[in-house]
Amino acid sequence: MQPLLEVKNLKVTYDSASGPVQAVRDVSLQLQRGEVLALVGESGSGKSALTKSVMRLLPPSAAVEGEVLLNGTDVLHMPERHLRELRGKAMSMIFQDPLEVLNPVLTVRRQIAEAVRLHDPQADTEQRVRELLRLVEIADVERCAASLPHQLSGGMRQRVVLAIALAAQPQLLIADEPTTSLDVTVQAQILDLLKSLQERLNMATLLISHDLSVVARLADRVAVMYAGKIVEIGTAEEIFYQPAHPYTWALLRSLPGFSADEEELYALPGIPPTLIDPPAGDAFAPRNEYALAIDYEQMPPFFRLSETHFAATWLQDARAPRITPPLQRRCGE
Amino acid sequence: MSEALLSIRDVHYTHRLSGGVSVPALRGVSLELQPGEIVGIVGESGCGKSTLARAVMGLLAPQKGEICYNGINVHHPQNMAEKRCLQQQRQMIFQNAALSLDPHFSVEEIICEPLRLAQLAPQQGSYREEAAYWLQQVGLDALFLSRRPQQLSGGQAQRVAIARALAARPRLLVADEPIAALDVSLQAQIVNLLRRLQREQGFGMLFIAHDLAMVRHLCHRVAVIYQGRLVEIAPTAELFRAPRHGYTKALLSAMPLPDPRQEKQRQPQYYEQPVSDGGVWHQASPQHYWLAEDGEVGE
Structure with missing residues (x-):
């Protein structure tokens, strides 16, 4: 079966003041539909450079070699105009700090609606916003939709970010330290939500985390990265x-x-x-x-x-x- | 009874926001820290942990209650000597250390500033050597001495802040999520360092963290704060073995473990009941206390 995501011999090199930095050094991996693969490793191990090249978010100065295939389509050489289709619909990303992603002066409703319209101009946005908020298990949908980001708790904000990320039903979700800023009870809730969404929507997840307990709860497979390379990869139980x-x-x-x-x-x-x-x-x-x-x-x-x-x-x-x-x-x- | 290093008595603090909104952060918290003791403070974000840390450091003044360090009221020192004593002997490591470092100073100046202010002679020969020594203790090369905070990564800034706090030879260290921003291997290094120095130098520490495994590893006692109230306090092993308050039970049930089989089966409990201003303290064992609501049966 063709994997959803296939990374082949990826190399990423950045320019820095002291010379070229080889951030990713010959990484290959595959991700199947509905699977959760965790990338673990210290800061600077290449986790972020790897996911950024998958999303095509690297700065133009970065030299990228190798192949990234999503559903068999070459991502690295895709023309700019197709990238919007790629980001959001094919894959989507959530980050550690929801406040950095959300616009502080727009209501949750407007921010989700914007994502919905971007991908489907014909959609009934009101209806879809409510659906998405229910999907991320927000109890009081109307109240949340009318709120500004700062009026919500950390856990609620991460749910809202998730609703935006899911607006175009991506096949691949990249979650970069999604629960690092949350306390343990809220963290457990968000992890369980991610797990259930991934099962219900048959969505693949690339989870980046330095917290091995989070990885233990969510991941089917784990890739351990060190100095720009994968040094070990296996099922969560094997690792x-x-x-x-x-x-x-x-x-x-x-x-x-x-x-x-x-x-x-x-x-x-x-x-x-x-x-x-x-x-x-x-x-x-x-x-x-x-x-x-x-x-x-x-x-x-x-x-x-x-x-x-x-x-x-x-x-x-x-x-x-x-x-x-x-x-x-x-x-x- | 020996005098407590830190005594927090019935502290109330309400944040007053614009538009007449007030948010209660601490509702009658009392707690004592003995010299040489590490007390962990746990609870959900927004429960008042950081507010308590700031109140202990005198960075905000409680509307009611009193906080004394070695018998000195931290909000009303009586004279210059008391003020100096507070300044030098209490140190804090902030959650976001990068913001706590003065951008105009080099790392060397940052680490040595508390020593110079307290007119303490460096133990390593010169101030520069002292700063290099502490950098090495937190796993940073002496090359960093001349860097400025904006040239540091988040983890590096965190370690410089830790070096600064420890170099000042504190008697009381207030650490608000000191390791949350660090990689796992560095977390272990810093926790080992804190533990070793604490043993050698015998300072007391308030360790605020959401990593319960680390709290369990490092602390002698743990205080659980929920909605601005202390709801349970006990020796660490006992709290983890036999929690009594509903919130503590829920919190421990949510503690993630680095074990996929256990993790995939674990069903965390949730606890969302409000905690009233009343309640009765129960004693479960000599050092284990928990707060029961009025009418709730204390087993």
Whole structure:
């Protein structure tokens, strides 16, 4: 079956004062209809550059190589005039801070109506606004529609942003840290809403998050990014229960629920490499306590661990020493 | 009884907005922090956590109630010595640290300013070395010494703010969501640092956070605030094991776990009842108190 989204050998390079930054370095991935794929990794790992190239939101100065196919259509070379059709109808995006997206002086009704009209000038906008607000499970539709953004709570605002994003029934939703600014109870509600929408509308979701608990709740599959590359990809269960890449181990170990030591959390030593002149071998090697000599010279290929699980680490090579992952699960006790 | 490091007594604060609108933020909160103790403050956004932090720092004055640091009323210091003591010994890390750094100062100046104001000699030889030392503690290179706040990323600014607060050698640290903006691996590093320094130097800390797993890891006691009222306070392990107030139960049920099988089955409870100004405090165990509404049966 043709995947909804296919990224092939994507490379993104930005210009900076100190030289070209290789933000995305040869990333390939596929996303099926109705599937939730989470991208996790630290700031600067390339998550945003990757999603921005999928949405064609990169500045013109960014050099993009490779292919991004949505329903088999080449996104990277699509003429500008077709992009409006692409953004909104084919794919849509929500961000961390709804207040940055919403217009502070327009009512919710006007802002949703604008999105509706943009994609379907013939639509009964009043009717559609109410439908969309009900879709995102807002109880008092009339009151919400008449409100200005600042009159709503953080959770309500994120629902409104979601209603706008869903106005043209996108097949792909890109959610960039959608619940980071919300507290836990509201976060749980928004995550459940995203899950139910994605199931009801058979919408694929690309979830960007640094919060592994959010990822655990929502994602079918997880891609772990480091220094512009995917270092491990698998189903959520594979990544959380049988992680294979030392960087994934490090991410999990630094959480209070996973740390073997009750006193001290595991803190990954060192800092991410600059992507201006990335190292020859595995970029994670200098911070990796399990690094092998070859890690400093040669980039590890993807080793296939199952139909769905791949990890780019030389530890999976037949000649490598066997290492027991340093994870002790204590969560949920 | 030993004197509390911080004593918050029946504090009420109402935000007065334009157009005669008033929004109550704190409704009679009382709380004591002992020297060397870390108390976590949790609750939904808008429940009054940050207002409480600001009141403790003297940044806003409660309409009713009193806040004392080491016996000094933080809103009415009696003399210059008390004022200086408050200034140097209480430090705060703000939620949005980038906005709390003066854009005219270099990172070095920002970190050393509280020391210079308090006329404290640097422990590392020179002020510059002192600043470099604290940068290294929060995982930043000495190259950052000459940078200005606008040249820092959000995470870097957050760490500079943490370095500044710790360099001042506080006795009381008020940390309002200090790590929310940081990557997971950095969060661990900062929490380890806070914990280590707190042990070594014995300062008290109010740790405001919505990351319940981190609160559980770091804090000795946890205070739950709901709609501007303290509704439950208990030693951390006990609160997580046996919450009594309905809101605490709902909050803990919503706590996300990094475990896909558990996460996909978990059904969070919701709690939306209003909390009245009345209510009766019940004691569940020596240090565990919770607020029951009048008429509600205290088991």
